[in-house]
Structures are given as structure tokens and as C-alpha cells.
Amino acid sequence: MNAPAAKTRFAPSPTGRLHLGNVRTALFNALLARRLGGHFLLRIEDTDRERSAEAHVRALEEDLRWLGLDWQEGPGVEGAAGPYFQSQRTQRYETLYETLRDRGLAYPCFCTERELALSRKTQLAAGQPPRYPGTCAHLDSEAVQRRLDEGRTPTLRFRVEPGRVVTFDDAVKGTQRFRTDEIGDFIIRRADGSAAFFFSNAVDDAAMGVTHVLRGEDHLTNTPRQLLLLEALDLASPVYGHIAMIVGDDGAPLSKRHGSRSVAELRESGYLPLAINNYLARLGHYYADNSLMDLDTLAARFELAQLGSAPARYDEQQLRHWQREAVAASDASVLEAWMPAEYRERLGPEGARAFIAAVRANVGFPGELAEWSRRLLDDLPPLDDDARAVVEAAGVGFFEHAERALDEAGTDYGAFIAALKRDSAAKGKALFLPVRVALTGLTRGPELGAVMPLMSAARVRQRLATCRTLAENAAAAGGQ
Numbered sequence: 304m305n306a307p308a309a310k311t312r313f314a315p316s317p318t319g320r321l322h323l324g325n326v327r328t329a330l331f332n333a334l335l336a337r338r339l340g341g342h343f344l345l346r347i348e349d350t351d352r353e354r355s356a357e358a359h360v361r362a363l364e365e366d367l368r369w370l371g372l373d374w375q376e377g378p379g380v381e382g383a384a385g386p387y388f389q390s391q392r393t394q395r396y397e398t399l400y401e402t403l404r405d406r407g408l409a410y411p412c413f414c415t416e417r418e419l420a421l422s423r424k425t426q427l428a429a430g431q432p433p434r435y436p437g438t439c440a441h442l443d444s445e446a447v448q449r450r451l452d453e454g455r456t457p458t459l460r461f462r463v464e465p466g467r468v469v470t471f472d473d474a475v476k477g478t479q480r481f482r483t484d485e486i487g488d489f490i491i492r493r494a495d496g497s498a499a500f501f502f503s504n505a506v507d508d509a510a511m512g513v514t515h516v517l518r519g520e521d522h523l524t525n526t527p528r529q530l531l532l533l534e535a536l537d538l539a540s541p542v543y544g545h546i547a548m549i550v551g552d553d554g555a556p557l558s559k560r561h562g563s564r565s566v567a568e569l570r571e572s573g574y575l576p577l578a579i580n581n582y583l584a585r586l587g588h589y590y591a592d593n594s595l596m597d598l599d600t601l602a603a604r605f606e607l608a609q610l611g612s613a614p615a616r617y618d619e620q621q622l623r624h625w626q627r628e629a630v631a632a633s634d635a636s637v638l639e640a641w642m643p644a645e646y647r648e649r650l651g652p653e654g655a656r657a658f659i660a661a662v663r664a665n666v667g668f669p670g671e672l673a674e675w676s677r678r679l680l681d682d683l684p685p686l687d688d689d690a691r692a693v694v695e696a697a698g699v700g701f702f703e704h705a706e707r708a709l710d711e712a713g714t715d716y717g718a719f720i721a722a723l724k725r726d727s728a729a730k731g732k733a734l735f736l737p738v739r740v741a742l743t744g745l746t747r748g749p750e751l752g753a754v755m756p757l758m759s760a761a762r763v764r765q766r767l768a769t770c771r772t773l774a775e776n777a778a779a780a781g782g783q
């Protein structure tokens with residue numbers, strides 16, 4: 304099999320539900336892979352066994368699939384570069400640790416958490432960046448053995464060559480330079496034997512043939528460490544692009560406090576995948592075209608050069624905007640499924656379809672569809688002040704004419720309006736608005752031509768009578 308031209312990946316740690324920040328990372332990588340005609344790979348970074356849970360893995364796979372972000376390599380699909388769970392790659396890591404040790408580039412470190420914390424504190428107090436002080440960097444084999452014999456379990460540290468500058472071209476942020484003197488030797492294997500993030504993340508990208516890594520800016524300072532590791536192991540490094548974080552109104556990283564919700568929560572409240580994808584694709588990536596696009600179109604127009612480096616502000620209003628666009632473009636079956644069963648059954652399949660067609664432009668969420676169902680198919684809810692004013696202005700006579708027009712034309716809206724116009728002599732707003740209020744209880748809403756035939760003549764009659772009574776009462780109270 305030929306290797307794909309390009310490979311991107313999403314590499315979540317399965318420690319919780321997917322939220323908008325990490326889904327956007329997944330989306331950008333999936334779009335870039337499609338754009339480059341390559342593979343999108345899913346790798347589960349579960350080296351931290353205590354915090355990782357199988358249930359989270361299943362949930363994030365479900366979320367990605369629901370969004371249409373299918374992976375061409377990864378759990379359940381496999382591929383030549385597997386396994387795709389880091390917890391199953393320990394043996395591979397051991398071989399690479401051996402290589403680094405053989406090259407004198409890694410050493411066991413016996414420093415305790417307390418010792419390290421103390422050293423950090425001292426350095427910070429002296430105004431220096433906290434770095435590993437090098438306590439174990441030059442232990443001879445006897446000293447190492449003595450400590451092992453005492454039953455101490457070491458971490459493994461990577462030796463960072465001092466006095467160098469690590470340079471790389473970030474696909475989003477441009478040229479980056481980091482001095483190794485500010486990095487210091489870092490842990491690549493924890494004392495419990497598990498791989499540290501810097502290490503497993505970088506070597507797996509190389510082993511899996513990942514060519515492009517788009518990830519959050521919070522990983523920017525990890526990159527020089529990872530490049531040093533890859534260089535020490537003669538492994539290829541990917542193109543890195545660090546995307547600006549999503550922030551809330553106050554400029555702080557997006558969190559629940561800003562109303563951000565997990566993908567699962569959004570799905571439960573009725574958001575459609577297309578809405579989420581269109582919103583997130585534009586959060587930190589510029590598209591000249593503001594119309595709703597499917598994933599293929601979003602991918603075809605995805606450009607690394609259009610990734611912004613300014614923080615992307617989360618805006619619930621925008622998300623809702625894309626939801627309305629997505630609902631308007633979606634198949635009627637999506638909305639039919641939102642309709643409470645009681646009304647679907649009452650209308651029958653054809654009636655339900657006609658109902659959806661009538662109200663869909665006014666619906667963004669399942670709750671709104673339920674509300675329109677109740678409003679149009681059950682008793683007229685109480686009128687608000689605006690609607691009441693319309694009824695009072697129309698007056699008793701208007702509704703008497705309307706009741707007679709109904710006798711004559713039935714629920715054929717065109718014929719009904721023609722008869723009412725002829726008899727009442729009302730026109731324009733004065734004709735249509737009171738009819739709208741009588742039928743729907745509101746001053747705005749779906750096309751009446753589509754709504755009226757969905758209602759029985761008896762229900763329309765009852766609503767017209769209710770409005771007539773209201774107008775009568777108002778007239779009486781006005782002393783006329």
C-alpha cells in the first residue's frame with residue numbers, strides 16, 4: 304500500500320468528554336487531511352492509566368463519528384502504524400529509551416518530588432526560570448546501582464545540550480526560536496514506567512508517519528523539546544502549527560463558565576453536526592464565504608495561511624446562527640424526529656411532513672418545534688400585549704367577517720383571505736396581522752398559507768371566536 308501524501312492526527316487523552324476546544328483541533332486536522340488528500344489519524348494518548356477511561360474513549364469516538372470526522376487510521380480501523388492506543392506501545396518506547404541511553408542522551412533521575420519542588424522554589428526566588436538543576440545528570444553506574452539497590456525507582460531524563468537554539472517554522476505563528484539553556488533536562492519516562500507526554504507524543508507522530516500537527520497554542524513551548532527528542536533519535540519531525548486558543552468574553556480560556564458545553568451536551572440540546580462544524584471551522588480560520596458548507600467544501604477551502612494567531616472568541620450567538628442555517632438545509636426527517644410523538648401521530652405521516660414544511664423556517668431547536676406543535680395544534684395560548692393590541696384594533700366586526708369567510712372558504716387560506724378582504728374591506732397589515740394572531744397567537748411566525756390547512760376548521764373557528772370575544776370585552780371596557 305502506498306503511504307498517503309500527508310497525514311494529520313488527533314491525539315486526545317481520554318480523561319473527559321470532548322469539548323469545543325479539542326473538537327476544533329480535531330476538525331482542523333481532519334479538514335487539512337482532506338485538503339491534502341491524506342489520512343486523518345486518531346491516536347489515543349492513554350499513558351496516564353489512572354486518569355484515562357475506556358468509557359471516555361468510546362464517547363470521544365462516538366462524538367467524532369457523529370460530527371463526521373471519521374479517521375482513516377486508528378481504533379476500529381487500524382492500519383499499518385498501529386496499535387493506536389499509547390498504552391499498547393510500551394515496548395516500542397522501551398526500545399527508543401535504550402537507544403537514547405546508549406547514546407548517552409538519557410539518564411535515570413532519582414530526585415524526589417520534594418527535592419524538585421524545593422529547587423524550583425529556589426530558582427524562582429532568584430528570578431530564574433525553573434529548570435532541572437542536573438543533580439542526577441552525571442551519576443556513575445555505581446551510584447545508580449546503589450540507589451536502585453535501595454529500592455528507589457528512577458524517572459528517565461532526556462539530556463538537553465546547553466547553548467543551542469532550536470528553531471522551527473510554525474505553520475501558524477511563523478519562525479520560532481527557543482534557547483536550550485532555558486529548557487533543561489526533562490522527564491521522558493515516569494517513575495511508574497509510563498511514557499511522559501513529550502516523548503510518546505513526538506515519537507508516535509514519527510512512527511505513525513504524521514506529517515502535520517495542528518494543535519493548541521498551549522503546546523507551543525513543548526515543541527522545542529519534542530524536536531530535540533526527534534533529532535536525537537534520527538526521526539523525522541512533522542510540520543507543527545499552533546492554533547490560537549478559544550477564549551470567552553473575558554479573554555480567559557474557554558470553559559464552562561462561558562457557557563461552553565461538551566459535544567455530547569450540544570448534541571442532546573439538538574445542535575446539528577453541520578452547525579458545529581461550520582461554527583468551529585471559522586473559529587480561528589478565515590473563510591471568505593459565509594455560506595453553510597459541508598465538510599468537503601470546508602476542507603477544499605481550508606488553508607494553513609488562513610489560520611489566525613489572535614485568540615478566537617467563543618460566541619454562542621454565532622453557534623446558534625449556524626444552527627439555524629443547518630436546520631434550514633437539513634432533511635425533513637431530522638425535524639420530523641424532533642416532533643413530539645403525540646403530534647406526529649395525530650397528524651399522520653403526510654400531515655407531519657406538511658407541518659414541518661410550514662414551520663421549519665421558524666425552528667432552530669427541538670424545543671421550538673415542540674412549542675410550535677403545541678401552539679398550532681392545541682388550544683391557543685394566552686396572547687401577549689402586542690397580539691392583544693392587534694386584536695383590539697381589528698375590532699369585533701373583523702372577526703365576525705372572518706368567521707363568515709371561514710364558513711364560505713374553509714381552511715383554504717387563499718379563498719379565506721379573499722372572502723375576508725372582500726367583506727371587511729381591510730387590507731395589508733390590517734388584514735393579515737389579526738388573522739395571524741387569531742391563528743397562531745403571535746404577531747410573527749410561519750407562512751399562514753402553509754399553517755391554516757394544517758388546522759381543523761373547528762379549531763380555526765374556536766380561535767376566531769376567542770379573538771372576537773377579546774375584542775368585545777375590550778370594546779365594553781372602553782365604554783363604547
Ligand code: GLU
Pocket residue numbers: 314315316348504516517518519522
Ligand atoms: N494528548 C495531547 C492533548 O490532548 C495531545 C497534544 C497534541 O496534539 O500534540 O493535549
